[in-house]
Amino acid sequence: MSSLFDDSFLADLGPPSNEEPPPPPEDSAHPGPDGAEDVPHHLFSGGFDAPVPREAHYRDGAARPVVDPSALLEGLNEEQRAAVEHTGSPLLIVAGAGSGKTRVLTHRIAYLLGARGTHPGQILAITFTNKAAGEMKERVEELVGPRANAMWVSTFHSACVRILRRESKKLGFTSSFSIYDAADSKRLMSLVCRDLDLDPKRFPPKSFSAxxxxxxxxxxxxxxxxxxATGAPPGRSLGEASRRPWPRRMRCTRRGCARPTHWTSTTSS
Ligand SMILES: Nc1ncnc2c1ncn2[C@@H]1O[C@H](COP(=O)(O)OP(=O)(O)OP(=O)(O)O)[C@@H](O)[C@H]1O
Structure with a gap:
């Protein structure tokens, strides 16, 4: 019989005819009496819906995190437990420093996953400082393991910038826009005012930003x-100044950057 590969260099790659065939795979080393592979009798004896027992550790030896929802309630005081189990409406917790707020939040997150079937991607946990966000993430990870990576546990700022980058096209930006801080914003507005030939004494850049x-x-x-902006004498009002064409500098900034004054006002409020 000939094949498509008879003339090809592949034709020479077969095993030499005097070579022994390779040994059978280890699994088939003990065939049954009729040559068929033995199937352990207990293989299909259990129910297929029986829960698979959880190992206490991952393969790399790391402790597997708690997932039993009732275990997540252990060690909480009455109020903490009520907050973790709360359902049906938004919940505001007012509690002092060091009173166990983070404990409630982290346990609640783990409880939502374990008891309510919430997907990690549905969790948004935000706080003010990088330190607090890092600590919260660490504590959530201790409870739920690598699933914490699918959650948004971050500061308000990083959550917002993530949304802005993701939705940048809708806003007319590229996703690589940069964010101006208050000093950048002030510098830009001074340059814009200069481009507009505005007297900084009469029209302080700060007033434009505001x-x-x-x-x-x-x-x-x-x-x-x-x-x-009509009715005011030319050159006498912010409105009149705003009717002049926007300088190129501002237009470029708007295309490539998040609008600095907006960011500043948002974060300072
Ligand atoms: N019910 C509790 N039983 C025992 N220890 C608790 C309990 N609740 C909280 N703690 C412990 O108290 C400490 C402070 O808890 P946690 O960090 O959750 O408080 P917090 O209110 O978030 O603190 P901060 O205001 O500093 O952010 C932690 O060591 C925590 O493990």
């Missing part, structure tokens, strides 16, 4: 505001 921030809070864009 005005833009307020307008943004009211969801008024520059076109709308410029349309409203």
């Amino acid at each position: 005005k833009i921030s307020n307008l943004k809070n009211e969801l008024i864009d520059e076109e709308t505001f410029a349309g409203q």
Whole structure:
């Protein structure tokens, strides 16, 4: 019989005819009396829906985290337990420093996963400082293991910037935009005012930043505001200045960066 590969270099790659066939795989080393592989009699004796016993450790020796929801309630005081188990409505916990708030939050997160079938991707846990966020993540990880990686446990700022980067196209930015802090923002506004030939004594850049921030809070864009800015003598008002074409510098900034004044006003409020 000939094959497509008779003329190819592959034709020479077969085993030499005088070589012994390879040994059978180890699994088939003990065939049954009729040559068929022996099947252990207990293999299909159990129910297929029986829970698989959990090992106490991962393969690398690390302790497997607690997943038994009732174990998560152990060691909590009455109020903490009620907060962990609470269901049906938002819950506000007011408690002093060091009173066990993080303990409640971390146990609640683990409880939601273990008892309520919540997916880790549905968890958002936010706090103010990187230190607190890091500690919270560590403590959640101790309870639920690597599933903590699928959760958002972070600061308000990093959660917000993550959303902004993810949705950047909808906002007209690229996902690699940079965020201006207060000093960057001040510098940019000074440059814009200079481009507009505005006298910094009469029109301090700070007043533009504040005005833009307020307008943004009211969801008024520059076109709308410029349309409203009538009646004042030319050169006498912020509104009149805003009717002049936006300098190239500001337009570039808007394309490539999160709007600095907005960020500043949001984070300082
Ligand atoms: N019911 C409890 N029984 C025993 N120890 C507890 C209990 N609740 C909290 N603790 C312990 O008290 C300490 C403070 O708890 P936790 O960090 O959760 O408090 P917190 O209110 O988040 O603190 P902070 O205000 O500093 O962020 C921790 O060591 C925690 O393990």
